[in-house]
Amino acid sequence: ILNVEQSPQSLHVQEGDSTNFTCSFPSSNFYALHWYRWETAKSPEALFVMTLNGDEKKKGRISATLNTKEGYSYLYIKGSQPEDSATYLCALPNAGKSTFGDGTTLTVKP
């Protein structure tokens, strides 16, 4: 069983703050890492698919980095807005299986 850990479990920030959270995973047998955003009452939405060590991806104010050698990925949100409030999930697919972390729940206060 793959152990995927996300931290912190929850985060409360003020509008305009920048924030980041972590996804940790075993560095052996790495294939890919996915980040998803899951807003309440909506479906999980894919943010990034990361496959190479050193990958950096960006979508608007959200970016992510990947270190497969040490087994972690960071998700950064610059200038958080209330609409960024959601649970952010990372998942590691491998050989048809996908293991999800528990998620980091972000609340951005206006």
Add this chain to the structure above:
Amino acid sequence: ETGVTQTPRHLVMGMTNKKSLKCEQHLGHNAMYWYKQSAKKPLELMFVYSLEERVENNSVPSRFSPECPNSSHLFLHLHTLQPEDSALYLCASSQGSSGGYEQYFGPGTRLTVT
């Protein structure tokens, strides 16, 4: 319709009932997935289909029976469920099942077993 749709959105069933969940994707994808999310647990992968063939079964009890008649449709047949099976059931699809492709999720079916 676009994306991934699921019906019904909510389902209440007794332990002796038989019901089915339906998922349809309009994205031209080749892989489809069933996930379960129980309260305070991470998403659990149940089944993966690639080109209509099951490629993964994560030790799911036989009271859950998937069916993929074509690449656009996925069903989850339910029978003699237990109260602990109450959960949100999500369907997803992706271009391929290798893991290098992002998954697109449906809105889910909230299942309550009484």
